[in-house]
Amino acid sequence: MRTDLFDKHYTPNIIARKLISSVRHLKPTLIADLAVGKGDLLFEAERLWPNAKFLATDIDRVAIRRLRRMRKNWQLGCCDIRNPRSRANCTALRNAFGAASLILLNPPFSCRGGTRFPIETSNGSFFSSTAMSFLLTAIKYLENSGTIVAIMPNGCLYNQKDYQAWEYLRSKFTVSIIGKSYLKVFPNNAANTIIVRLSPYRKMAKRRNNCFIKRSKVNNKINVSIIRGCQPLYKVVNKTSGTILVHSVDLQNHHVYLNGRFGFNTNRVVEGPAILIPRVGKIKKEKIAIYYENDSIEISDCVIALKTSTIVNAKYLHKRLIENFNILNSHYVGTGAPFITISRLKKVLKAIGVLIENE
Numbered sequence: 355m356r357t358d359l360f361d362k363h364y365t366p367n368i369i370a371r372k373l374i375s376s377v378r379h380l381k382p383t384l385i386a387d388l389a390v391g392k393g394d395l396l397f398e399a400e401r402l403w404p405n406a407k408f409l410a411t412d413i414d415r416v417a418i419r420r421l422r423r424m425r426k427n428w429q430l431g432c433c434d435i436r437n438p439r440s441r442a443n444c445t446a447l448r449n450a451f452g453a454a455s456l457i458l459l460n461p462p463f464s465c466r467g468g469t470r471f472p473i474e475t476s477n478g479s480f481f482s483s484t485a486m487s488f489l490l491t492a493i494k495y496l497e498n499s500g501t502i503v504a505i506m507p508n509g510c511l512y513n514q515k516d517y518q519a520w521e522y523l524r525s526k527f528t529v530s531i532i533g534k535s536y537l538k539v540f541p542n543n544a545a546n547t548i549i550v551r552l553s554p555y556r557k558m559a560k561r562r563n564n565c566f567i568k569r570s571k572v573n574n575k576i577n578v579s580i581i582r583g584c585q586p587l588y589k590v591v592n593k594t595s596g597t598i599l600v601h602s603v604d605l606q607n608h609h610v611y612l613n614g615r616f617g618f619n620t621n622r623v624v625e626g627p628a629i630l631i632p633r634v635g636k637i638k639k640e641k642i643a644i645y646y647e648n649d650s651i652e653i654s655d656c657v658i659a660l661k662t663s664t665i666v667n668a669k670y671l672h673k674r675l676i677e678n679f680n681i682l683n684s685h686y687v688g689t690g691a692p693f694i695t696i697s698r699l700k701k702v703l704k705a706i707g708v709l710i711e712n713e
């Protein structure tokens with residue numbers, strides 16, 4: 355088999371570290387890379403989690419042989435990961451279905467002549483680009499509460515052939531673009547890249563609401579700090595590093611979608627747990643978003659964050675805002691686009707039994 359045909363743009367250390375640092379809070383037991391190459395992503399992971407088990411495959415026999423010499427305790431196999439028969443015959447992958455708690459991936463990107471690959475998913479089959487087909491295949495080896503971090507071509511965010519794949523991924527995972535525009539870091543590779551993290555989807559139960567303040571069954575009051583974003587979006591230039599900027603369009607389906615746009619490093623930085631709501635524009639229930647991660651984000655001047663001390667409190671505050679949505683909604687007013695002021699928001703919070711720390 356000719357192995358020179360497979361994109362071997364191995365991950366530079368700086369990117370491997372960025373990838374791992376985005377999941378450093380996890381405690382994975384089985385970590386996998388299904389297109390492992392020289393193994394740099396797993397070596398970086400091994401530094402942080404020396405006691406984890408490691409699983410790796412690659413189509414390149416030479417690469418796997420080399421790794422076998424270096425890591426006798428890793429589960430290693432030579433496999434064409436896109437070929438179901440090759441996967442079935444690969445001993446390393448036996449019993450690996452739905453087993454990995456963390457998958458790291460830097461798949462080949464080349465997609466000559468608009469080639470599309472058929473992929474079987476739990477939502478039926480559809481076509482995707484090369485890189486996306488690796489990502490969708492890797493998911494099969496992920497346990498239910500598992501996380502994948504992958505380096506992907508920037509283009510797959512926008513191209514038509516991966517549209518269905520993203521829809522599918524968003525229905526199954528919390529999708530975050532945690533880094534963007536690594537153009538020059540891959541030697542001899544012109545592709546602009548992004549880092550995508552797929553973490554477990556957190557479902558939000560639908561709540562009834564009406565105009566009256568809902569009594570809380572829980573008798574405790576929670577404290578929040580209010581942080582109003584100050585970064586005007588028109589000033590955002592195409593930065594390639596920094597803190598990720600969250601704008602009101604990134605509040606979707608009760609989640610904060612990290613889209614990889616970077617802010618100015620102002621002091622309006624928020625760490626989870628927090629509730630993010632739009633300051634300007636029509637408020638919808640699904641725009642009341644919970645941000646769980648401890649990674650810092652910057653918020654645009656169209657977003658307000660309500661920082662809580664614990665995830666339990668964030669969930670509780672979220673529940674209270676949804677239950678009393680009509681009260682919140684009625685405080686968005688304005689002659690043009692409706693907006694809420696901090697003082698109007700304080701009134702809402704007090705009305706629903708929330709104490710404000712930074713008054």
Ligand SMILES: C[S@@+](CC[C@H](N)C(=O)[O-])C[C@H]1O[C@@H](n2cnc3c(N)ncnc32)[C@H](O)[C@@H]1O
Binds near residue numbers: 362433461462
């Ligand atoms: C871009 S390199 C990344 C290698 C490594 N994961 C890293 O980050 O440095 C892509 C790897 O995918 C492997 N590869 C290409 N086609 C493959 C296939 N069909 N199945 C499994 N591995 C494949 C190549 O041999 C190469 O090692």
